[in-house]
Amino acid sequence: MRATPLLISVSILFLFPLRPAPAQEPVDDYHALVDRLLDVAMRDCDAFDFLQQLTVRAPRRLSGSSGAEEAIAFVRAQLVQNGFEPVVVESLLVPHWERGPVEEAVVKIPGREASVPLSVCALGGSIGTPLEGVEAELLEVQSFEELHALGESVRGKIVLLNRPMDPRVVSTFEAYGGAVDQRSRGAIEAAKVGAVAVLVRSVTLALDNVPHTGSLRYAEGVPRIPAAAISTVGADLLKRELQQAAGVRVWLRFSCRTLPDSWSGNVFGQITGAEFPDEIVVVGGHLDAWDKGSGAHDDGAGCAQAFEVLNILRKAGVTPKRTIRAVFFMNEENGNRGGPAYAAAPARAGERHIAALESDRGGFAPRGFYVEADSATLVAVRSWAPLFELLGAGLIKPGGSGVDIDPLVKSGVPGFGLLVDDHRYFDYHHSDNDTLDKVHPRELEMGAVLQALLCYIIAEQGISPFGKDSPDH
Amino acid sequence: MRATPLLISVSILFLFPLRPAPAQEPVDDYHALVDRLLDVAMRDCDAFDFLQQLTVRAPRRLSGSSGAEEAIAFVRAQLVQNGFEPVVVESLLVPHWERGPVEEAVVKIPGREASVPLSVCALGGSIGTPLEGVEAELLEVQSFEELHALGESVRGKIVLLNRPMDPRVVSTFEAYGGAVDQRSRGAIEAAKVGAVAVLVRSVTLALDNVPHTGSLRYAEGVPRIPAAAISTVGADLLKRELQQAAGVRVWLRFSCRTLPDSWSGNVFGQITGAEFPDEIVVVGGHLDAWDKGSGAHDDGAGCAQAFEVLNILRKAGVTPKRTIRAVFFMNEENGNRGGPAYAAAPARAGERHIAALESDRGGFAPRGFYVEADSATLVAVRSWAPLFELLGAGLIKPGGSGVDIDPLVKSGVPGFGLLVDDHRYFDYHHSDNDTLDKVHPRELEMGAVLQALLCYIIAEQGISPFGKDSPDH
Numbered sequence: 001m002r003a004t005p006l007l008i009s010v011s012i013l014f015l016f017p018l019r020p021a022p023a024q025e026p027v028d029d030y031h032a033l034v035d036r037l038l039d040v041a042m043r044d045c046d047a048f049d050f051l052q053q054l055t056v057r058a059p060r061r062l063s064g065s066s067g068a069e070e071a072i073a074f075v076r077a078q079l080v081q082n083g084f085e086p087v088v089v090e091s092l093l094v095p096h097w098e099r100g101p102v103e104e105a106v107v108k109i110p111g112r113e114a115s116v117p118l119s120v121c122a123l124g125g126s127i128g129t130p131l132e133g134v135e136a137e138l139l140e141v142q143s144f145e146e147l148h149a150l151g152e153s154v155r156g157k158i159v160l161l162n163r164p165m166d167p168r169v170v171s172t173f174e175a176y177g178g179a180v181d182q183r184s185r186g187a188i189e190a191a192k193v194g195a196v197a198v199l200v201r202s203v204t205l206a207l208d209n210v211p212h213t214g215s216l217r218y219a220e221g222v223p224r225i226p227a228a229a230i231s232t233v234g235a236d237l238l239k240r241e242l243q244q245a246a247g248v249r250v251w252l253r254f255s256c257r258t259l260p261d262s263w264s265g266n267v268f269g270q271i272t273g274a275e276f277p278d279e280i281v282v283v284g285g286h287l288d289a290w291d292k293g294s295g296a297h298d299d300g301a302g303c304a305q306a307f308e309v310l311n312i313l314r315k316a317g318v319t320p321k322r323t324i325r326a327v328f329f330m331n332e333e334n335g336n337r338g339g340p341a342y343a344a345a346p347a348r349a350g351e352r353h354i355a356a357l358e359s360d361r362g363g364f365a366p367r368g369f370y371v372e373a374d375s376a377t378l379v380a381v382r383s384w385a386p387l388f389e390l391l392g393a394g395l396i397k398p399g400g401s402g403v404d405i406d407p408l409v410k411s412g413v414p415g416f417g418l419l420v421d422d423h424r425y426f427d428y429h430h431s432d433n434d435t436l437d438k439v440h441p442r443e444l445e446m447g448a449v450l451q452a453l454l455c456y457i458i459a460e461q462g463i464s465p466f467g468k469d470s471p472d473h
Numbered sequence: 474m475r476a477t478p479l480l481i482s483v484s485i486l487f488l489f490p491l492r493p494a495p496a497q498e499p500v501d502d503y504h505a506l507v508d509r510l511l512d513v514a515m516r517d518c519d520a521f522d523f524l525q526q527l528t529v530r531a532p533r534r535l536s537g538s539s540g541a542e543e544a545i546a547f548v549r550a551q552l553v554q555n556g557f558e559p560v561v562v563e564s565l566l567v568p569h570w571e572r573g574p575v576e577e578a579v580v581k582i583p584g585r586e587a588s589v590p591l592s593v594c595a596l597g598g599s600i601g602t603p604l605e606g607v608e609a610e611l612l613e614v615q616s617f618e619e620l621h622a623l624g625e626s627v628r629g630k631i632v633l634l635n636r637p638m639d640p641r642v643v644s645t646f647e648a649y650g651g652a653v654d655q656r657s658r659g660a661i662e663a664a665k666v667g668a669v670a671v672l673v674r675s676v677t678l679a680l681d682n683v684p685h686t687g688s689l690r691y692a693e694g695v696p697r698i699p700a701a702a703i704s705t706v707g708a709d710l711l712k713r714e715l716q717q718a719a720g721v722r723v724w725l726r727f728s729c730r731t732l733p734d735s736w737s738g739n740v741f742g743q744i745t746g747a748e749f750p751d752e753i754v755v756v757g758g759h760l761d762a763w764d765k766g767s768g769a770h771d772d773g774a775g776c777a778q779a780f781e782v783l784n785i786l787r788k789a790g791v792t793p794k795r796t797i798r799a800v801f802f803m804n805e806e807n808g809n810r811g812g813p814a815y816a817a818a819p820a821r822a823g824e825r826h827i828a829a830l831e832s833d834r835g836g837f838a839p840r841g842f843y844v845e846a847d848s849a850t851l852v853a854v855r856s857w858a859p860l861f862e863l864l865g866a867g868l869i870k871p872g873g874s875g876v877d878i879d880p881l882v883k884s885g886v887p888g889f890g891l892l893v894d895d896h897r898y899f900d901y902h903h904s905d906n907d908t909l910d911k912v913h914p915r916e917l918e919m920g921a922v923l924q925a926l927l928c929y930i931i932a933e934q935g936i937s938p939f940g941k942d943s944p945d946h
Contacts, residue, residue, distance in 0.1 A: 391643055392644070392840075423838050442897075
């Protein structure tokens with residue numbers, strides 16, 4: 001543990017002023033950088049201020065919306081005002097889906113006069129219902145196997161896909177992965193056997209009355225049917241009613257619709273490398289967010305941290321050899337156009353991306369990094385773990401880096417994903433729960449410090465997809 | 474990462490039914506236990522239910538209070554009802570300090586007519602003020618060195634000890650340690666130079682209007698003066714006013730008082746070891762809590778987890794070779810009588826304590842364990858880290874275990890302290906912020922699972938203070 005009262009910390013910095021480090025220097029030389037980053041970061045926790053401004057100005061910023069354009073303008077202005085030039089907006093076409101004003105559902109229980117309202121929200125990309133809504137008998141399944149085994153008896157019904165996230169799985173992302181197929185493929189699989197609509201149990205471990213949205217897919221040749229998320233409380237209610245009586249019916253009405261693609265863009269700014277400006281370390285998050293809550297954790301937090309990486313490196317007075325670029329990707333949530341567009345952009349010929357880092361698992365206390373690279377690179381990154389442990393975040397695991405940087409990674413660029421304490425993430429994810437008050441300023445900032453450290457090390461030392469330090473020209 | 478959908482998990486348990494493990498067996502054999510503990514624990518998260526009941530029935534349970542006795546009765550009943558016999562209450566005398574109904578403070582600023590109320594609370598153990606209160610000019614210092622350098626100019630004044638916790642220190646417990654001397658020794662040091670009262674900046678990283686209490690000490694031969702915590706917002710307000718004008722005065726009135734010692738007790742219940750019942754692994758927390766909030770994190774969480782360790786081991790159907798005892802210590806906060814009384818109890822002769830574990834850093838996501846033992850034991854415990862990593866908590870660090878088990882540890886028993894994600898802890902600590910809604914059921918439960926695993930391994934394998942597995946007789 002490193003106790004660093006102010007005076008000692010300052011005197012260390014005077015004794016050992018930071019300078020561009022020679023490649024391959026021992027990791028210990030970065031200890032002073034850790035202290036300096038903590039010094040400039042942890043008193044103000046500026047990342048939280050950025051996040052507050054973003055979520056106040058553009059709480060709803062789904063691709064194609066005016067909020068998304070507002071978010072781009074905000075980020076662009078922040079980058080320019082802080083001198084992280086050149087600041088670039090690279091245009092791209094994005095899907096434009098709108099929820100619209102109407103989202104209604106009720107359950108009609110045999111023998112009861114009053115229908116019971118259900119807390120639902122359309123899944124992103126869903127078609128709307130006819131004006132008069134859709135009403136049909138409800139049928140519950142836990143899996144697609146069960147659905148298809150029911151065969152023709154599904155025809156004309158509304159299907160409730162009600163398999164919960166498994167709370168026994170330690171990684172909530174892994175538990176999410178075990179349930180989210182119901183949301184992404186449910187409309188296709190249910191339509192194949194003749195269902196008229198789909199309700200999907202919200203993919204969350206929380207038991208509350210808040211529906212969690214997310215994208216769905218439709219398939220060529222399969223009828224498109226309306227699909228909505230239902231809160232876990234609502235899903236449990238339906239399960240109970242179905243156990244008690246036959247003929248439970250649900251009525252749904254949604255106004256959502258897909259409009260023609262819109263122009264939008266990826267935004268980026270940078271600290272340009274002093275020696276090798278064309279070698280780029282990307283740190284990013286996605287600027288678009290679902291139109292529920294204000295996308296504070298998903299992924300306002302990642303955007304705020306990407307900005308903060310540049311901010312605290314500059315406040316710390318260090319200029320890396322290579323360029324560190326904060327990229328604010330558009331359209332991760334519904335369409336995933338931003339990442340591929342960034343990776344394929346022809347205008348930036350001459351640049352070489354040497355690493356890419358994304359934070360898109362929420363702004364919680366950092367634990368370390370997922371590394372998506374060859375095993376030699378993994379070994380190299382593990383050798384830096386003692387530094388990350390100074391920030392309480394020395395976990396280095398092979399694993400997926402991030403959706404937005406995936407195209408870069410697929411092209412051979414080593415990828416990194418911020419690992420965080422994820423127990424609470426899916427309580428908020430894609431729902432009205434995902435608001436600023438769920439983000440802790442100190443946890444958010446510590447994640448930015450950790451990312452700044454990784455970016456700086458790579459920008460100084462270089463890193464190659466083959467696990468060798470780059471020859472430094 | 475261990476993906477364990479229900480069917481696979483169940484079939485593993487059928488193929489490899491758990492049985493008492495032979496000593497020294499490879500750590501891999503415990504993987505099935507991890508799965509089974511997750512299986513019985515994570516669906517219900519019973520620890521949260523225990524905590525809810527405790528904090529509803531006995532939200533205020535400072536030693537000597539009726540709430541403390543209510544807490545003892547609750548825990549005792551829970552242990553008895555669940556068959557964790559023998560259930561024992563070992564009596565001890567505890568300090569009995571009462572806050573009483575009056576806590577008032579205002580600041581009087583020269584040139585302003587209205588005085589400004591300050592959010593304060595007496596420090597535990599403080600004497601009260603005279604009925605008419607205490608009023609004096611205010612003087613601010615950041616350290617005892619500064620205080621003593623002022624010498625006679627302090628006489629007759631109220632001293633504000635206003636050094637903040639250092640937000641740049643990564644471990645919040647370490648940052649706390651760098652500021653808490655103001656609270657624990659402030660009344661002594663200020664009285665030495667003639668101060669009439671002390672206000673201490675709340676030892677928290679949060680900037681809010683909530684004062685955080687905690688214990689103070691007085692010293693023989695030094696006058697006892699009233700001492701109170703002031704919220705960080707209030708402390709910043711006073712700092713600003715003192716910078717702007719001379720003659721800022723504060724008036725304080727407190728009704729707190731110390732009554733004669735009261736009888737109270739430590740409570741414990743256990744799963745008795747099948748082979749070596751007299752060899753004891755202690756898992757504990759402290760049942761007393763400050764009379765602010767409801768002590769949900771400090772240390773209701775540790776108590777709930779200690780109970781849950783027994784609960785989930787029993788639900789998992791395993792009986793360890795050695796006894797696992799959940800101990801609910803009384804009087805950690807103001808006096809520290811419970812731990813020494815437990816360690817010294819003569820009635821339990823014949824027992825041998827082989828390890829002690831305490832959770833008293835809040836019910837947050839677990840990270841691993843502090844180990845307070847010789848280095849060979851540390852190495853042995855580190856060899857179990859891959860198991861703990863299955864729960865996302867493989868960090869093993871040398872460090873202090875816990876106040877309550879410290880007397881056992883000092884007598885040679887290996888000590889363990891649950892390591893958690895601590896960024897938020899001091900936002901709540903010893904204040905009205907420390908309530909149930911700040912505890913996440915899943916994080917709390919995961920901490921219980923981790924502790925159950927450690928206790929079971931030790932109870933099966935044995936552990937000695939010399940780092941060798943015990944010879945198993």
